Amino acid sequence: MRFRAAAWLAQFCFAPIACFVLVAPSHAQVLYGSITGNVTDATGAAVPAAKVEAVNTATGVAKQTTADDHGIYLVSDLQTGTYKVTISAASFATVVQTGVTLEANTVRRADARMQVAQVNQTVTVDASAPALQTDRADVNSQVSQAQLANLPLSGQRVFQSLYKFVPGSTPPAGSHSEAGNPQGALGVNVNGVSYNNNNTRIDGTTDLYPWLPEIVAYVPPADAIEQVSVETATFDAEQGMAGGSAVNVAIKSGTNQFHGSGWEYNTVSALKARNFFYYGTNNP
DSSP: OHHHHHHHHHHHHHHHHHHHHHHOOOOHHHHSEEEEEEEEOTTSOBOTTOEEEEEETTTOOEEEEEOOTTSEEEEEEEOSEEEEEEEEOTTBOEEEEEEEEEOTTOEEEOOEEOOBOOTTOEEEEEOOSOOOOOSOOSEEEEEOHHHHHHSOOOTTTOGGGGGGGSTTBOOOEEOSOTTTOTTOOEEOOBTTBOGGGEEEEETTEEOOOTTSTTSOSOOOOGGGEEEEEEEEESOOTTTOSOSSEEEEEEEOOOOSSOOOOOOOOOOOGGGSOOOTTSOOTTOO
């Protein structure tokens, strides 16, 4: 009786504990990005206590911080998008950097060199040109919203189809039957590592299928995805559970602009191009 009770309790407790492990949110940096930089004067000396504000131009959400004694600032936990960074300090002209593009799981540098201010003087800098990421050592590839919208996606329009553009990745392929994989998730090997060692998160929550770990449990609609970050080497410790790749899927959030979309995809097999070797002796 005691053995049966213990077995029942172990069976009862396993599922809830496993669920808690799967849905526990990861460190915010995995999902969001950061903007950092050095604030200096015309001579290159640090400007301490400079006020920094980063505003998401699509949503209007703003975050503020203050530079430290060495003139270094960090604005973390920022959603993907385009930002306007405003840096101000007493006796200096305000510096405004526009078009600062931030991607998921990245750190974007926006340094500022302050000039002694005239009356109400503001210096505006266009930072829209892409910059190399020098503040992290990880190997990171981005699948953008434009790629998801315009490039052909195989099967059930699975975002994993675009892993073929990630360096070190094998062509994504279907796995298991429709009954075992109704979501149409694809499997992929990265840098020669087993496809069981890929860790996918959706908005920071692990998307794991414990019984078939080479695929994910849920595939969000491609139109709902803002960006996909694929990390393939020199992982940060915050990633965890990653051997081949650490994938972070960011779902779209609302903006101040009202918009929508409508589409139709025809997948009738009779209208598809057939493989060259499809027709044989039995198929004249």
